[in-house]
Amino acid sequence: MSGVDVVNQAYADGLAAGQLLLQRCGDCGRHQFYPRIACSHCTGSKLTWVRAAGGGQIASFTVVRRGVSADFTAPYVVALVDLDEGVRMMTHIIDADPEQLEIGMPVALDFQQVAIAPGRQPVFRPAAP
Amino acid sequence: MLSLSDIAIVGSYETRLGVVPDRGPMALGVEATLGAIADAGLEPAEVDGLITCNSLVAPVMYHAEATAEYAGMAPGHCLSVGTGGGTTFTALRYAAAAIQTGLAHTVVVSMADSMRSFMTRERAMVVQSSSGHPLYEQPYGPTVPAYYALIAQAHMDAFGTTESQFAEAMVSSRAWASLNPSAQYREQVSVEDVLASKPIADPLKLLDCSIVSDGGAAVVLTRLDRARDLPHTPVMLRGYGEGHHYEHISQASSLIASAAADSGRAALEQAGLHVRDIGLAQLYDCFSPALLIQLEDLGFCAKGEGGDYLASGATRPGGQLAVNTHGGMLSHCHPGNPGAMFGLTEAIRQYRGGAGERQLHDLEHTLLHAQGGIMSSHATLILGRPQ
Numbered sequence: 082m083s084g085v086d087v088v089n090q091a092y093a094d095g096l097a098a099g100q101l102l103l104q105r106c107g108d109c110g111r112h113q114f115y116p117r118i119a120c121s122h123c124t125g126s127k128l129t130w131v132r133a134a135g136g137g138q139i140a141s142f143t144v145v146r147r148g149v150s151a152d153f154t155a156p157y158v159v160a161l162v163d164l165d166e167g168v169r170m171m172t173h174i175i176d177a178d179p180e181q182l183e184i185g186m187p188v189a190l191d192f193q194q195v196a197i198a199p200g201r202q203p204v205f206r207p208a209a210p
Numbered sequence: 211m212l213s214l215s216d217i218a219i220v221g222s223y224e225t226r227l228g229v230v231p232d233r234g235p236m237a238l239g240v241e242a243t244l245g246a247i248a249d250a251g252l253e254p255a256e257v258d259g260l261i262t263c264n265s266l267v268a269p270v271m272y273h274a275e276a277t278a279e280y281a282g283m284a285p286g287h288c289l290s291v292g293t294g295g296g297t298t299f300t301a302l303r304y305a306a307a308a309i310q311t312g313l314a315h316t317v318v319v320s321m322a323d324s325m326r327s328f329m330t331r332e333r334a335m336v337v338q339s340s341s342g343h344p345l346y347e348q349p350y351g352p353t354v355p356a357y358y359a360l361i362a363q364a365h366m367d368a369f370g371t372t373e374s375q376f377a378e379a380m381v382s383s384r385a386w387a388s389l390n391p392s393a394q395y396r397e398q399v400s401v402e403d404v405l406a407s408k409p410i411a412d413p414l415k416l417l418d419c420s421i422v423s424d425g426g427a428a429v430v431l432t433r434l435d436r437a438r439d440l441p442h443t444p445v446m447l448r449g450y451g452e453g454h455h456y457e458h459i460s461q462a463s464s465l466i467a468s469a470a471a472d473s474g475r476a477a478l479e480q481a482g483l484h485v486r487d488i489g490l491a492q493l494y495d496c497f498s499p500a501l502l503i504q505l506e507d508l509g510f511c512a513k514g515e516g517g518d519y520l521a522s523g524a525t526r527p528g529g530q531l532a533v534n535t536h537g538g539m540l541s542h543c544h545p546g547n548p549g550a551m552f553g554l555t556e557a558i559r560q561y562r563g564g565a566g567e568r569q570l571h572d573l574e575h576t577l578l579h580a581q582g583g584i585m586s587s588h589a590t591l592i593l594g595r596p597q
């Protein structure tokens with residue numbers, strides 16, 4: 082296998098450098114995640130990479146009590162987080178008491194090794210008040 | 211060209227289901243195919259179209275063609291569909307379209323799988339959760355119950371829906387399943403039983419989740435004028451709609467409202483019906499929140515009131531709307547991709563008057579709904595009697 086998807090590779094390179102990269106559209110000005118070859122809002126192709134500022138809030142979450150495989154040690158929190166840039170991503174919430182989590186709670190970006198991914202992935206923790 | 215309402219379902223068959231360790235997915239699929247053709251009073255050589263759903267347990271590259279070969283058939287048209295859930299009725303719609311346009315005269319839609327006996331539980335968890343995005347979702351270890359838990363949590367936050375209200379889905383399902391000798395699980399449960407069952411992905415417990423089964427089912431479609439010579443009173447296709455807003459849950463524009471609203475509206479409009487005309491709703495109850503949100507989005511209750519609607523007993527035997535009279539995927543049979551087929555074969559049984567203790571009386575219009583992904587891809591089908 083020799084193929085490398087340029088869009089996904091650029092995102093992975095960002096992660097390796099400790100950055101969460103989003104795409105911003107030069108035509109409509111909106112951000113998107115996950116990365117694509119065209120803007121999912123307007124189909125524009127003038128996409129540039131921007132570094133996520135790191136703020137967001139919980140759109141929904143669940144405490145997984147039975148892990149998907151032996152690679153994952155339950156319980157763990159799978160969440161959808163809305164970034165301040167207007168995109169949503171799946172992630173983990175770390176360093177939090179699951180009982181204290183709620184939808185709308187502000188969270189802050191961090192990076193952590195997760196079970197089956199090759200390198201550190203974006204995760205979130207409750208934002209400092 | 212014929213219209214959709216000229217197309218009839220004339221044959222229907224369910225294999226043994228639940229735990230079937232002595233027949234793999236291909237054997238079950240062939241049994242269903244030949245069974246449905248015999249039920250229709252036809253010979254295999256009279257079938258010129260075969261549409262099958264690939265198996266998750268033992269996928270093959272040319273599934274419909276392999277099914278035909280195993281069955282000793284040589285239909286002029288074969289089509290294998292790869293995905294689950296909503297594809298069931300999508301396949302049925304394409305079968306009808308093939309007949310409408312004259313591409314084929316008589317088409318079998320057949321689906322079977324063996325998630326229970328031919329795949330380990332561990333492997334099944336991984337295979338099913340692989341609907342998540344491989345790069346941007348799966349690294350976080352979401353299970354299929356976790357995807358639906360995200361939806362349930364958002365619904366609770368938006369509308370005050372409670373865990374007890376979600377639990378009512380299984381209470382209703384088991385009340386119906388207790389009347390169905392072929393259901394895999396028939397023991398009635400209470401809300402307390404559901405709440406006390408093992409936590410899976412908060413707020414969902416084991417009894418908020420559908421079961422894991424073996425089984426297959428098939429139906430035969432042809433045009434009404436041919437159907438009149440066949441042994442069973444035909445069941446007619448009246449309306450169909452689809453809706454697709456996203457595939458991956460992280461891309462959903464809304465976690466609490468789905469494209470079931472689009473598919474339901476389109477199907478009812480084509481049938482010239484209102485939701486109050488529906489006497490039987492066979493919905494896709496893979497998880498309790500999926501059932502609750504479908505009841506809302508299809509218009510059986512207002513948005514946000516699904517919890518109250520379920521808790522009122524509306525969907526149980528004797529309630530205002532018969533829902534999943536066979537027991538649904540929560541109790542009857544859920545072998546993987548083919549789950550919605552049993553909602554269809556049960557509806558046909560209800561029209562034929564063979565549903566025993568759970569037989570509905572004066573059934574006119576049935577709404578069937580299936581969805582794939584995580585409340586992602588929706589298909590709604592309306593059935594009725596010949597006019």
Ligand SMILES: [Zn+2]
Nearest residue numbers: 106109120123
């Ligand atoms: Zn754009």
